[in-house]
Amino acid sequence: MSVAWAEAAILAVLGALVGSFLNVVIHRLPRMLERRWSEECAALHADMAPGATSPPAEAGTYNLMVPRSACPHCGHQIRWYENIPLISYAFLRGQCSSCAASISLRYPMVELCTALLFAWCGWRWGLSWEALAWAGFSAALVALTGIDWDTTLLPDDITLPLLWAGLVLSAMGILSVPLKDSLWGAVGGYLSLWLVYWAFKLATGKEGMGYGDFKLFAALGAWFGWSALIPLILMASVIGAITGIGIKLFSQLREGGYVPFGPFLALAGLTAMISGADSILAAIGL
Structure with missing residues (x-):
């Protein structure tokens, strides 16, 4: 071996x-x-x-x-x-x-x-610090996926430590993402979904997502940098839309008609970890 x-x-x-x-x-x-x-x-x-x-x-x-x-x-x-x-x-x-x-x-x-x-x-x-860092990243996303799918909650107890871990590990040089890119990735991740949330709410009077989604996307930005935000959100949105349509067709929507977005953000994050954010754009033809 x-x-x-x-x-x-x-x-x-x-x-x-x-x-x-x-x-x-x-x-x-x-x-x-x-x-x-x-x-x-x-x-x-x-x-x-x-x-x-x-x-x-x-x-x-x-x-x-x-x-x-x-x-x-x-x-x-x-x-x-x-x-x-x-x-x-x-x-x-x-x-x-x-x-x-x-x-x-x-x-x-x-x-x-x-x-x-x-x-x-x-x-x-x-067997390195970088491997342990990404293993911890994976564990956090698995837990968030299960919790959000069951309850539509993304607990601060996991999303915020995940966000800070990305920034700290970047500052320590354990992640390959420069601290500046990590910081702006966190800022961009949070603000982008925050703006989408308020635009949707002002247009429809309804809440399209929760604040936990903002924090999770900010955490992904901290781990991958600002340049990964577009491929991450595109992949999460496409998979989420396909899954939502499938659930609706089979009449499996939960009470209130909600499909949590967190699991799709998590899947996009794990895909970027395994194959890189650029591969997501290539997979969808961009």
Whole structure:
């Protein structure tokens, strides 16, 4: 086995482990945010109406580590050997060991996708800081894709650290993008979608996207530089439009008719990481 393949294999194993954790992030982070918002609303209600009875806070610690993962159907706590990425799913044949309820195929798919992305980073950059940086970039986009698709939320807890990481890594020289290009990429990414948002809202009275999309596009600009913004938004828009039409034709639109844009921005970002932003323009004939 060549050195490149060995390094890719090492990062693939790391990616599978990270992917297992990303499944927890995708499931729990939106619920953690909902709890936080409920507590803040209750506190605000108590401040504005002294003497009023506030709704009780939800009992029990709930974060990315506690409580232990369990089957949503029977409550069976997942043992360590039932949580080995990819292997446990195959061994259990996609079923809970206690109640035989089906385990969603998305869990191993997230693990597999993350492992493959990490492997590519290892093959492309070897065991280096740059490889770890892009592996972290990949993990963040996988998590954001799952969360946005489920909830139409792009949490600041992920988008803002991703944005700052791009700027800091550029300043440190770990990314090949000069800091000036990274900075203007972040500014251009945010302002471009912000302007589109307000133009659409003034014209129709409706909100076409959320502020999380602005922050994610700003993060992509920080990682790839301002020159990548046009190919990134073109690819995201084309894939988003095709997917939206397909979902509508098969009557799969969610309540309200929303199709989250974040997953398509993430896909464009991962494509640019693998093949370069210029290849996106070439693929669509520009």
